[in-house]
Amino acid sequence: MTKKDEKTKKNAPLIGIDIGGSGIKGGIVDLKKGKLVGDRLRVPTPQPATPEAVAAVVAQVVTELSSRPDAPPADSPVGVTFPGIIQHGVVHSAANVDHSWLNMDIDALLTARLRRPVEVINDADAAGLAEARYGAGEGVRGTVLVITLGTGIGSAFIFNGKLVPNAELGHLEIDGFDAESKASAVARERDGLSWAEYSVLLQRYFSHVEFLFSPELFIVGGGISKRADEFLPRMSLRTPIVPAELKNDAGIVGAAIEVALTHKLAK
Structure with missing residues (x-):
């Protein structure tokens, strides 16, 4: 060849x-x-x-x-x-x-x-790879965490553009519950939460993950990322947090x- x-x-x-x-x-x-x-x-x-x-x-x-x-x-x-x-x-x-x-x-x-x-x-690892190479995480050095909010909470851990596979951060226990049981997109719909109420749960989750890993960037994926303007502006983190770019x-x-x-x- x-x-x-x-x-x-x-x-x-x-x-x-x-x-x-x-x-x-x-x-x-x-x-x-x-x-x-x-x-x-x-x-x-x-x-x-x-x-x-x-x-x-x-x-x-x-x-x-x-x-x-x-x-x-x-x-x-x-x-x-x-x-x-x-x-x-x-x-x-x-x-x-x-x-x-x-x-x-x-x-x-x-x-x-x-x-x-x-x-x-x-x-979620696949979505993270795509975002790191072509999307919101392109060119970002250090730790990038891609969090997908859907039926559960998926996560991808990217370090200097490379994937650390199978990081199941949706199953972190927070306040005695699996995080995804309270803060997934499906949980918001199931519990009839307003965006303001849901943002409180997301704040608790992302603050905990931020404390554990000190990432350079959070990227929020899943279908709910299309409504990012409803909840991201309500959150207060040291880490920049942006919606995913590659969508579906x-x-x-x-x-x-x-x-x-x-x-x-x-x-």
Whole structure:
């Protein structure tokens, strides 16, 4: 392979898949820009979301994306996110998904199903990678904490642009409760909290995390980040806190970054 061919391969687009509780999203990612090539594809997550059922939908999404003109080669690796702790390709938590995933080798399952290399990463970690490389954390040195507020509280710990995986900061115990049981976006809706009331809970959570890690930057992701002007101005922290920039594409882009880094297809 010539140096030109190697450079082209490193800059080639890859497929990223984001497995969520309600939808499985996918797209073709331009790794030079951190953007999707063409439209994002979304298919409802099967219920119950068993490994076999989810693997079938992931295969469906990859097949559709692979048929597009801008798709990468059929043997190119695929990056996938999953809402749980992933260590050496194995699922070690399933707080918001079907418990049949516990101890499942999801890397092996999806690699066999897709018949191409697959790398799986925690969904919040993927969003963090995307924000650190292309979004609000681009170029920031030191510790960047990406906190996603959704069904639970996800977190990504980035240090000097590199991911420290599986930082489950949503499960910190604060005032005798798991933080995500009181301060997630779903908890706000469940408890009927106003933005002012919700901001008090977020202040308590972020102040605690700030004390523990002294980050250079907080980035708030999840669907609720679209309403950041309702709660971020009410908070008082030493650390700058900003909304995520990549929105709903962050997981897809982060999945593609992870597989590119693992297979040495990106710097």
